[in-house]
Amino acid sequence: MSYKKFNLNLNSIISEFNKTVTVDSDKSISIRSFLIGSIGNNISVVKNALNSEDVFSTINCLKKLGVKIRKIAKKDYAIHGKSLGSLYLKKNEKLNFGNSGTLARLLVGILSTTPNIDVRLIGDHSLNKRSMRKLIELMHKFGATFLPNKKYNFPLRLISSNMPTGIKYVAGSSAQLKSSVIFAGLNSYGNTFIIKKKESRDHTENMLLQNKQSIKISKKKIKVIGKKYLNKINVTVPGDPSSAAFFSALTLLKSRSSLLIKNVGLNPTRIGFYKLLKKHGAKIYFKNMRKKNAEYVGNILVKSSKLKPIKATSDYYTNTTDEYPILFIIAALTKGTSTFKGIAELSNKESNRITEMQNILKQVGVNSYYKNNQLKIFGKGKISGERYKINVKNLGDHRICMSSFVLAVLIGAKTEIKNFETVFTSSPSFLKIMKLLGVKFEIKK
Ligand code: S3P
Secondary structure (H helix, E strand, O other), X not given: OOXXXXXXXXXXXXXXXXXXXXXXEOXXXXXXXXXXXXXXXXXXXXXXXXXXXXXXXXXXXHHHOOOEEEEEEOOXXXXXXXXXXXXXXXXXOEEEOOOOHHHHHHHHHHHHOOOOOEEEXXXXXXXXXXXXXXXXXXXXXXXXXXXXXXXXXXXXXXXXXXXXXXXXXXXXXXXXXXXXXXXXXXXXXXXXXXXXXXXOOOHHHHHHOOOOOOEEXXXXXXXXXXXXXXXXXXXXXXXXXXXXXXXXXXXXXXXXXXXXXXXXXXXXXXXXXXXXXXXXXXXXXXXXXXXXXXXXXXXXXXXXXXXXXXXXXXXXXXXXXXXXHHHHHHHHOOOEEEEEEOOHHHHHOXXXXXXXXXXXXXXXXXXXXXXXXXXXXXXXXXXXXXXXXEEEOOOOOHHHHHHHHHHHHHHOOEEEEOOHHHHHHOOOOHHHHHHHOOOOOEEEO
16 A cells, blocks of 8 residues: 655644543564564464554565465454565565665565575665665675675665575664574574674564574573574564654643553663653653563553753663654753764664754754764753744655654644655554644645
8 A cells, every 4th residue: 555645734733632542553563573474384463563654565575575464354464474485586576665674674684595586675765765784784794695786775686695604793773783684594504693782672582582492582692593493473563662752742742731652562672762751850651561472561651741951872872763853852842952972873764864853953943963973952942833934845754754743733833744644654543643632734635
């Protein structure tokens, strides 16, 4: 499914609210469950999967690779696993990853060590701009070839390795790269060792724990044991803490409001945003925490709060990765100087999230300064939106669209966000929930 393009116009301030909502299912977990289900044996079942564009791209790619995937309920799927090393498609065929960096990097990990793959890899205009250099260099170590040589962004041709052997890799902040190495290691001869220099999101490892013969995990190390029988998995996908972050930010900054967000994934590697804000005065409470399939789930209660300027050290980066754009909005609307360290990788997301967010803040008179891997935002506290206009160009970046939306409805600035359909890559219910909270918006097709 591909949504029609549309722009979104906003021109009023949201009123106070007290509501309970459920947000969209987790994107990272959904994509991984389809991928692992496809390379396992037997039928894997994924419940409460995210029905978003990035997940549809995942399903389409896997179907092209010969996997049978059946929708058994509105958000539940059965995946008929083809087993390790058995994905296949004809020479010269194309795989289109759409907007999804996660799908691209993880599936390239799988295909690099799947025999007889010779495929053309493409993405949308945002993905085609993103550097795949680190991924390519890692997959070279498994013996895969990418053509043209020394070109590091899509479109690319991938020729897989027929005799891959395990590698040793020191993992940094990227969960996508770590996962791509885990996936490549699963179909390699011998073992693959990953040393965790940093602790990035660990959903791939958690899901593979249903196949203990393939993976051993300790605090500092992951050992992937290649060429083992991989059986089906069962996954129930929780709500996405990254989607919940936008509604949480809106609640924190709106006076006399509260929001209960139900069934959100609270994996410790994903909740840096909430922890950071709690440290700065946010009334955020995790309720009814429980563990399901190695993942923590719970409710998040958020209440309007008086925040202090944010000081985010670089150790927050891996657990807060996707939440920086909305954090920058919070910083802009909190009086004082906020500082975000160790964020250079944000320049290679769906857009350059540092410069693009600086552009948006500038449009409402908020100054910021980026140097040496550190962004300072000189927060104004209250902003009178009538004085400003916000224009967000087509960047193909869902999180920039949603962050600008939150800014616009908090200050009441006349706003146009181009190509808002890009939000459907991760959060198809975003507008529905905003409407429930009382936001008025206009869709321009
Ligand atoms: C993701 C990892 C992160 C994150 C992305 C999803 C994942 O990317 O930004 O939205 O599912 O593994 P990096 O690995 O590039 O940090």
